[in-house]
Amino acid sequence: MEENNRLKAGICCVDFTAGGKIVSVDDDFFGFTGYSRDYVLEKELTFYSLFEENEREKIEEYINSISDDNRAFCVRLPITARDGGSIFVHCCGIINDRSRVDVVFTNCSCHDRLENEYKKLTRKVAEQRDKLHMVAENTDDVYYDYDVKRDIMHLTVSITRFRLDYDNTLENFLGSRAAEEFLHPEDKDAYFDAWEEALQKPMKGTMEFRTKAYDDDYCWYSDAYISFADESGNVTEVFGRLSNIQKLKALATKSDSDTEYIKFLLQSDQLTGLYNRKGFTQQATNMLAKREKDMVYAIVYTDINEFSYVNENFGYETGNAMLRDYTACLRGGASFVIGCRLYSDFFICLCRANTRTALIRSVEQQNVRFTTMQKKKFPSGDIRIACGMYILPEGEIELNTAIDNANLARRSVKHSSSILCGIYSQRMRMQKLYEQSICNELHAAIKNRQIEMFLQPKFHLEKRVIIGAEALARWRNPNGTYKMPFEFIPVLEKVGYIDELDFFIYGEVLRTLEKWKHDGKRVFPVSVNFSQHHITQPNFVDNIICTANLYDVDRGDIEIEITESCFSGDTQALFSVMDKLRNEGFKVSIDDFGIGYSTLSVLMNAPVDIVKIDKSFIDNIEQNKNDRDFVANMCSLIDTANKDIIFEGVETDAQAAILCQSGYTKAQGWLFDKAMPLGDFEEKYMYDDNK
Known part of the structure; x- marks a missing residue:
């Protein structure tokens, strides 16, 4: 237990025949109040003087009222410590000899916290009770809460033959056998036997009986209850729900066909007539246990x-x-x-055919029929089915696993309009396990510095000198190799963990810039990537600013790279983020421009400083004049918007020469250097005087 959570107590000896004079205190009392034995004797402190002035007279009257010996007393009030602070204490003692009474002071500083927790708990209980009443008022069921010690039954309805108090309570419920008056004679003994069993120990149970308590005639009710016990194991409360099962009982007395119909009702979806999850699982399990040979079976989600x-x-x-x-x-x-029908618009089916091909074709055809039907009803709509199939292997298989596999296949084609039915493969399961492992290992990888910042230099095309760098994330494996970004970044973006990675690399960039500055080295601008996921976060800009404020860096040396995919969302929100960053002194760039999410017209109005042209635009400029002309025209428009341009992925001298001849001076790519660990970058470009 932590030190500040331990109970602190001490003893002081008091002479109540001398006005409550403190005779002595022990070390524990001194420990949490600050009053030493010498101090209390020197200052002639009294028991009463420890308390706040407005409480002293009441306490003295209380102590004086205990005229007989062998009387205990207890006071729970704040006292003033020697440093002037207030300590809430519980002090108690037994008066055997009024001239020498040992008073135990216990530090109850947790009192306020406990009181607040108690209030919260009380409020939650009240909220739960209100919710329960709301549910009860909108259903035909009756809920009750029985207080065992007080023998009080609280009902959520007032429409009953029970004579209830104003707050729907019935006192002396079991003591007076109040329910007996309305119970069917044949059910009385079983009813009270069930109650006796419920009060023996904590348990869950159900009892059925006929009563006239809520209806004009005897009706069957089911009482599903649960009993709770205190720390001693004694049952203190029973909570239950009474449901009218008269119709079910009536149906149960009909023919075997009616019995099957009841079973169907309990296992079916009322809207579609298909099974619910429970019914489907039971029926499919039974059918697959007797599956026909030479037939192909599948679960379709x-x-x-x-x-x-x-x-x-x-x-x-x-x-x-x-x-x-x-x-x-x-x-x-x-x-x-x-x-x-699982829920909402989610369905699962058990299908079979003579061959795998026939099975897949049949499922695709039913999906096409539905899509065609909805197109006629909603001509402007695009209602489609996302469908996944898991072909069941020979032998036993756990049905829930088969359903999960079909769902994986469905999710893999959810956003594809060309694939009518996705077929499960082991690759999907391996991919899911891989994604889970990436997410589970991220925090430890950051903590253990397995996530490393690499820097790729940016160069002046003509002078071939370094002008900046881009920070990139690499994940070091235990064997010293590295996971490449495409192996983990898409996974982190998918589950929302990318925020932590981006801000970790951002922190590394700031730490590095500060180090270069303090070492007296030339400080290059460094760009750091931020995912589209950040744009929707309300505190993104504030977090960027607050983190930068922790370091001694020039914000003009920090380039915030936002991928062009961000333009596929709310551009106004994106522009607002960009404006705020630039107003705070940061540089803003668009990464991978031209891959299809934005247009030049949008770019012209975007508040950015730098546009990074995707490498796909220059891959063929050596051989293709049209590509060269297109790049020149595009960059000419970007120039008119007063935005700087840097080319990504320059890999040959010919590409660099063409760009240089066109008047463009900034680029990065393997022609100049690849991304490298920080130490290698510094050794090569920061601390080598020849560079």
């Missing part, structure tokens, strides 16, 4: 793209009609065996 858009813009009835349409297409499929 589907959902309707843009279904939420239909609900929000056309109403839930239209959405429900669409779900029924899709159900009809499933049932009409040649390979359909049984289906399930």
